[in-house]
């Protein structure tokens with residue numbers, strides 16, 4: 001490994017970072033993380049902080065999960081790769097599929113299609129949704145509906161159902177036939193409605209309206225995150241997702257739950273769909289499926305949808321989709337160990353308890369600092385602060401000020417993530433009460449410095 005002077009000098013010189021302006025990365029070189037233990041990361045200068053980002057919503061079990069590391073090493077020794085394309089398989093992925101089938105049985109999901117990450121999982125679900133309708137003789141059902149503020153990765157399909165201009169405009173034109181409805185975002189919405197239950201009903205009415213406008217028989221699927229994540233942690237009212245499920249079922253529209261963040265315990269429930277008592281037709285997973293230690297994902301498929309594919313005798317159900325790394329044995333071994341550890345530690349319980357502690361602490365900060373316009377969370381370990389320069393007018397904060405809060409918080413002991421006007425927190429689910437206090441006191445220091 002090169003020495004730290006070399007690394008600092010060359011930081012961002014020969015690589016472009018995702019979700020960053022290349023010139024900005026050159027002018028403001030990224031923090032170089034060189035090691036991690038438990039829920040803490042250490043940078044190139046030896047500064048150690050609690051990682052309130054949890055890698056990128058994925059390191060649910062922290063950075064020292066020995067069983068996953070051992071499983072990866074053992075699998076690399078035994079069988080480092082073999083494809084699952086037609087005609088071959090591997091032992092690890094067969095075992096994983098049975099485990100996932102057991103784990104997701106309460107969600108009604110019984111088959112897995114493997115991917116290399118979240119965007120791949122979204123792309124897979126969108127494609128299989130269209131194919132499902134074609135198999136059933138309803139090939140005109142090609143459109144997709146989704147929520148504004150939703151995040152579904154960056155493939156063309158995912159970007160097309162994405163609800164944020166930052167991920168769309170530079171890459172337009174996107175996929176035709178993708179339409180968006182307002183998110184159940186109480187702080188800002190076109191209805192000027194701050195009551196979550198009323199807003200949920202208004203958004204559901206907007207969904208009904210859009211379906212009527214497009215024609216139900218032209219729509220393949222509705223895709224949503226059970227709790228919107230990257231869009232700024234927006235938990236809907238408890239009636240929202242069940243309402244979406246009912247509307248979709250009534251109109252023959254498939255429901256895709258994008259659980260790239262919420263599957264495997266983050267909301268305090270084992271899946272976001274289960275959190276709201278909903279069974280989706282497809283569920284996109286990735287991230288925490290391997291604790292972030294190996295790029296891997298799975299689209300889980302409902303039994304009823306699986307039956308349609310498996311009973312086809314016309315050839316229409318032949319799947320012309322897949323990735324070289326679909327069902328990668330090392331990813332499968334990592335996922336098997338990760339799932340066992342996730343269940344052994346019963347992380348939902350800690351996610352719920354620490355999530356409440358964090359949310360309460362953030363609300364206390366909002367009582368102290370006017371710059372905090374909105375505090376969102378209350379459903380496990382995903383929280384956000386939306387900053388404003390004028391609380392009454394809800395004027396979005398400028399980049400420099402929010403950057404200062406982040407920088408001072410980092411110096412004080414916690415890595416938090418900034419996305420637009422939001423400070424987003426998605427720490428590992430094994431966080432302790434003391435770690436939560438460190439995140440809160442670091443943020444307190446960040447706001448006090450303004």
Ligand SMILES: Cc1ncc(COP(=O)(O)O)c(C=O)c1O
Nearest residue numbers: 117118119151152153258260261
């Ligand atoms: C809900 C959701 N879907 C899809 C993705 C895309 O996943 P990936 O970055 O692994 O492609 C993300 C990433 O954060 C996500 O949060």
